[in-house]
Amino acid sequence: MDSVESFRGEVRDWLAANCPEEVRVGSRDRLSRTRFDEWVRALGTRGWAAPGWPTEYGGGGLDREHRAVLTQEMRAIRAPAPSSFGLTMLGPTILDLGTDEQKREHLPPIGRHEIIWCQGYSEPGAGSDLAGLQTRAVLEGDEYVVTGQKIWTTGAPHADWIFCLVRTAPDAPKHEGISFLLFPMKQKGVEVSPIRLIDGSEHFAQVFFDGARAKASDVIGPVHGGWTVAKHLLQHERGVSNPEGRAAGTSGRKGLIDLARDQLGMHEGRLADPALRERIAQHELDSQAFSLTMRRAAEEARAGQVERQIASMSKFYWSELGKREQDIAMQVLGSRGLGWSGDGFEDAEIAQTRKWLITRADSIWGGTSEIQRNIIAKRVLLIPE
Ligand SMILES: Cc1cc2nc3c(=O)[nH]c(=O)nc-3n(C[C@H](O)[C@H](O)[C@H](O)COP(=O)(O)OP(=O)(O)OC[C@H]3O[C@@H](n4cnc5c(N)ncnc54)[C@H](O)[C@@H]3O)c2cc1C
Numbered sequence: 550m551d552s553v554e555s556f557r558g559e560v561r562d563w564l565a566a567n568c569p570e571e572v573r574v575g576s577r578d579r580l581s582r583t584r585f586d587e588w589v590r591a592l593g594t595r596g597w598a599a600p601g602w603p604t605e606y607g608g609g610g611l612d613r614e615h616r617a618v619l620t621q622e623m624r625a626i627r628a629p630a631p632s633s634f635g636l637t638m639l640g641p642t643i644l645d646l647g648t649d650e651q652k653r654e655h656l657p658p659i660g661r662h663e664i665i666w667c668q669g670y671s672e673p674g675a676g677s678d679l680a681g682l683q684t685r686a687v688l689e690g691d692e693y694v695v696t697g698q699k700i701w702t703t704g705a706p707h708a709d710w711i712f713c714l715v716r717t718a719p720d721a722p723k724h725e726g727i728s729f730l731l732f733p734m735k736q737k738g739v740e741v742s743p744i745r746l747i748d749g750s751e752h753f754a755q756v757f758f759d760g761a762r763a764k765a766s767d768v769i770g771p772v773h774g775g776w777t778v779a780k781h782l783l784q785h786e787r788g789v790s791n792p793e794g795r796a797a798g799t800s801g802r803k804g805l806i807d808l809a810r811d812q813l814g815m816h817e818g819r820l821a822d823p824a825l826r827e828r829i830a831q832h833e834l835d836s837q838a839f840s841l842t843m844r845r846a847a848e849e850a851r852a853g854q855v856e857r858q859i860a861s862m863s864k865f866y867w868s869e870l871g872k873r874e875q876d877i878a879m880q881v882l883g884s885r886g887l888g889w890s891g892d893g894f895e896d897a898e899i900a901q902t903r904k905w906l907i908t909r910a911d912s913i914w915g916g917t918s919e920i921q922r923n924i925i926a927k928r929v930l931l932i933p934e
Pocket of ligand 1: 675
């Protein structure tokens with residue numbers, strides 16, 4: 550048996566022992582946050598939450614082939630993939646731009662899911678115009694003192710640390726006086742005020758800083774050079790680092806076809822409504838084209854050829870595709886889709902409204918579709934302003 554196949558056996562055995570039925574995607578049991586966290590911690594302790602990171606920084610040190618095996622085996626049993634701001638955004642940014650000391654301090658706890666991070670970018674007056682941010686950090690000895698406010702901070706009520714854009718040179722041109730700073734959330738000087746959403750959840754928050762403290766050594770990249778770091782992280786957020794994953798994440802083309810088949814039945818092997826049939830077929834074609842484009846982008850990235858702007862195209866397209874998919878699901882389900890709870894297509898009848906709403910947010914966070922269009926116009930199509 551070659552090393553890849555013996556690794557496959559090792560992964561299977563480990564998953565069977567460590568990924569219980571109730572955490573798997575589509576399980577009928579409602580998964581508690583604690584149970585999910587336990588699963589991700591187990592995966593992280595094994596080094597497989599961040600399988601591509603070097604082992605010295607808490608990763609699995611796996612090459613592409615072994616990572617693919619891990620992904621295949623996890624998908625086969627519907628094991629949920631770990632996802633956190635630390636794993637998908639901050640970790641890759643520190644790997645690319647952090648010092649060795651910063652990597653040793655911050656990456657292993659992310660990999661083990663011990664420290665939960667949130668993202669402090671947006672402010673009441675700085676969303677799309679992010680560089681207009683006003684939160685200030687002033688150096689006092691070997692610490693920064695942070696004052697200001699963030700908004701729409703996902704996961705802030707549970708987060709241990711924040712990666713935050715702060716203004717360190719107030720008189721510099723707006724893109725040149727920003728630093729990318731890390732500091733703990735659980736300290737005097739940080740107040741989290743949850744924002745209640747339409748479904749009753751309080752996952753978002755406004756965060757107020759009044760004398761919060763950060764170690765001066767926790768600036769990632771150059772002091773006052775945080776705009777470049779911020780943009781680098783956004784590339785990861787928008788999905789360029791894992792375009793194949795993004796393509797896979799446009800939730801289940803097959804799911805939509807199955808949903809229509811289950812809900813509406815078939816007439817002589819096809820859906821009776823020709824307009825709906827055409828809409829689903831077009832969506833299927835567009836999804837496949839997107840998936841292939843992202844695979845090509847991933848190959849180009851591996852060959853060092855990809856332009857960073859693919860991130861904006863990818864983010865724009867998958868979020869708009871996801872919205873269209875949920876519009877079609879809504880059309881298929883009609884009044885049966887007007888529910889809130891449940892998860893996955895299996896529970897489509899009770900979860901549909903919530904799923905539909907979530908996809909509306911996808912074209913806002915990480916930069917709205919309008920902003921992605923602006924970037925594509927300027928940097929890809931090279932249309933003069
Ligand atoms: C689900 C979700 C999670 C989020 N999580 C976080 C988080 O964890 N951390 C964080 O920092 N932020 C987070 N955000 C905030 C998000 O980054 C901002 O909402 C987003 O950048 C838009 O900013 P804004 O809300 O201030 O809207 P605005 O910038 O005020 O935009 C309002 C409208 O004007 C349009 N617009 C603005 N400027 C232009 C322009 N130049 N050209 C064309 N159209 C324009 C926009 O597209 C939008 O339609 C989250 C948002 C959502 C929805």
